[in-house]
Amino acid sequence: MRRFLRRTAAALLALGLAASALTACTNEPTGTEGTIALLLPDAKTARYETFDRPFFEARVAELGDYRVLYSNADQDAAKQQQQAESALTSGAGVLVLDPVDVAAAVSIVTAANERGVPVVSYDRLVAGGDLAYYVSFDNEKVGVLQATAFTEALDARGDRTGGILMVNGSPTDSNATSFAEGAHSVLDETRLRILAEYATPDWSPDKAQSWVAGQIAQFGDEIVGVYAANDGTASGVVSALKAANADPWPIVTGQDAELTAIQRILTGDQYMTVYKAMKPQAELAAEVAVALLHGEEVSAPMEIDGTPTTLLDPKAVTIDNIRETVVADGFWTIDDICTPDYRDACIAAGLLDE
Numbered sequence: 001m002r003r004f005l006r007r008t009a010a011a012l013l014a015l016g017l018a019a020s021a022l023t024a025c026t027n028e029p030t031g032t033e034g035t036i037a038l039l040l041p042d043a044k045t046a047r048y049e050t051f052d053r054p055f056f057e058a059r060v061a062e063l064g065d066y067r068v069l070y071s072n073a074d075q076d077a078a079k080q081q082q083q084a085e086s087a088l089t090s091g092a093g094v095l096v097l098d099p100v101d102v103a104a105a106v107s108i109v110t111a112a113n114e115r116g117v118p119v120v121s122y123d124r125l126v127a128g129g130d131l132a133y134y135v136s137f138d139n140e141k142v143g144v145l146q147a148t149a150f151t152e153a154l155d156a157r158g159d160r161t162g163g164i165l166m167v168n169g170s171p172t173d174s175n176a177t178s179f180a181e182g183a184h185s186v187l188d189e190t191r192l193r194i195l196a197e198y199a200t201p202d203w204s205p206d207k208a209q210s211w212v213a214g215q216i217a218q219f220g221d222e223i224v225g226v227y228a229a230n231d232g233t234a235s236g237v238v239s240a241l242k243a244a245n246a247d248p249w250p251i252v253t254g255q256d257a258e259l260t261a262i263q264r265i266l267t268g269d270q271y272m273t274v275y276k277a278m279k280p281q282a283e284l285a286a287e288v289a290v291a292l293l294h295g296e297e298v299s300a301p302m303e304i305d306g307t308p309t310t311l312l313d314p315k316a317v318t319i320d321n322i323r324e325t326v327v328a329d330g331f332w333t334i335d336d337i338c339t340p341d342y343r344d345a346c347i348a349a350g351l352l353d354e
Contacts, residue, residue, distance in 0.1 A: 034094075034293045035067040036060060036286075037087035039108075041100040041124075042075040044203060045232055046258050047278055048098075052123075055282035056096070063290045075202040077101040077172070084108040088115055094132075094289045098122040101172035118292040121307070122285050124175050131307040133288045133298055137276045138311045139175045143182020145316040146227065146253045149272040150183075151190055153251045154225055160190060162224030165215050166197040167208050167237055169229040176203075179229050179255070187227070195219050200233050209236030216244045225251035231261035231273055238269045257317055257326050262337055265319050266345035275315045275325050284310060319349050327351075 038056055040048045053070060060066050069087050073080035077100040084095060088111065095112050097119055099105030109119045109129025118132035125134050154160050166183070169176025176199070187194065196219075198211045212226065226241075228234035234254035241250065254261045254273040264270035291298050300308035317325050326332045338346035346352040 033064045033066050035069060035087075035090065035092045036289045036293060037069040037071070037084070037090075037092035037095045039080060039083055039087070039095060039097045040070075040072050040122075041080065041098050042203070043072055044075065044205070045230065045256065047256050048072065051278040052098075052282050055279045056286050059283040059286035060290065063286065066290065066293070073100050075100055077104040080105070081108060085111065088112060088117060092117060093293045094118050094120065096120045096122050096285050096289050097126065099124050099126050102127045102174040103172070120285055120288055120292070123281070124173055125304065125307075127174065132292055133285075133300065134304060134307045134309040135281055135285050135288070136175070136309075136311055137281070137314050139178035140182035140185075142255060142274050142276075142314045143179040143184075143229075144186055145182075145274055145314060146179070146229075146255065146272070147183040147186035149316050149318060150225060150227055150251055150253050151186060151192070153271050154192070157224070157248075157251075159224040159251075160192065163193045163195040163219060163222040164225045164227060165195055165212060165219075165223060167212065167226060167228045167233045168197065168199050169233070170201060170203045171199040173203070176229060183227055192225075195222060200229070203230060203232055205232045205236035205239075207236070208233040209240045212237050212240035213243065216240060216246070223250050224248075227253050229253075230255040231258040231270075232256075234261060234264070234270050234273075238264060242269075257331060259332055259336060262317070262322060262326060262332060263339075263342050263345075265317070265322070266337070266342055266349055266351075272316055272318045275317045275329075275331065277312065277329060277331065281312055322349065323351060 043049055057068050060068055069090060069092055071083035080100045102124055105126045106128040109126055112119050113130045121131050121134040123136050168180045196215050200208045226237045228237045231254040234252055237252055252270045254270055257273050257275040261270055261273045288298050298308060300310045302309050315325055334351055338352050347354055
């Protein structure tokens with residue numbers, strides 16, 4: 001298993017990310033080889049229920065007859081604390097934790113540590129405690145990819161000196177800080193004016209929409225672009241822009257390659273997203289969890305704060321490379337994307353023949 005984990009991590013980094021569609025059995029877990037708890041943070045972000053959970057559960061099932069205790073915290077840190085305590089009481093031998101609040105989640109790690117239960121920090125790095133492993137993406141690079149595509153699009157329009165809004169992620173999510181830092185490393189070197197910046201509570205599309213609506217009322221045509229940290233907040237941004245009949249249409253970014261975001265890219269409502277192949281991430285987390293359940297030592301290509309860490313590589317997606325990224329990896333199919341409402345846009349983008 002140790003050699004397999006090292007080969008898996010190395011292959012992911014060296015060969016890139018390849019994902020294929022899988023479905024996972026959702027029957028009540030009855031495994032006899034041990035229990036693994038998967039604690040995910042919310043259902044507002046489509047990826048967790050659509051990809052992370054089924055990919056994780058499917059890989060665990062391939063590795064043996066294990067029980068997976070699944071919980072979704074619905075963006076409630078106190079609820080996630082209760083779910084973790086319940087999992088530990090139910091005999092979980094490993095926690096795979098994507099924290100709602102990275103600071104509050106330290107208490108979960110501490111409680112697990114006291115019971116000798118290893119914790120894998122998944123996607124977001126818990127702010128303390130003795131973590132056994134951390135698997136995520138290069139989150140600062142995500143922000144760099146977003147801001148680079150953003151500025152290139154504005155260059156093409158000749159709007160490089162305009163005003164922009166920054167709709168960042170949740171203030172309790174350490175990844176959101178990294179995304180913003182990466183974006184600022186690019187944006188701060190330009191002549192773009194950041195008109196206003198917002199940390200979106202709970203990554204809520206509704207809150208992003210409400211905030212952007214207020215900024216449109218204040219700044220109007222000065223807004224040439226909106227940096228949105230993920231596709232959920234981007235959906236709120238687009239709704240606010242449509243309600244205001246924005247013209248010319250600002251450049252809008254995103255992240256997670258949600259299906260609706262890919263379709264917004266086809267129609268021109270959103271300029272780009274960032275594709276993060278969740279299958280390799282979820283599968284590696286599952287492999288690490290099974291190894292830890294058996295008391296095996298795990299290794300990784302790097303360490304962060306003393307924790308073995310694997311950071312996978314994100315990719316920018318625009319209308320020009322949808323086929324080469326999310327379609328080529330099987331993340332979405334042409335049939336998924338090119339529903340009747342988007343047929344003409346798919347033809348224009350070269351995804352369908354006339």
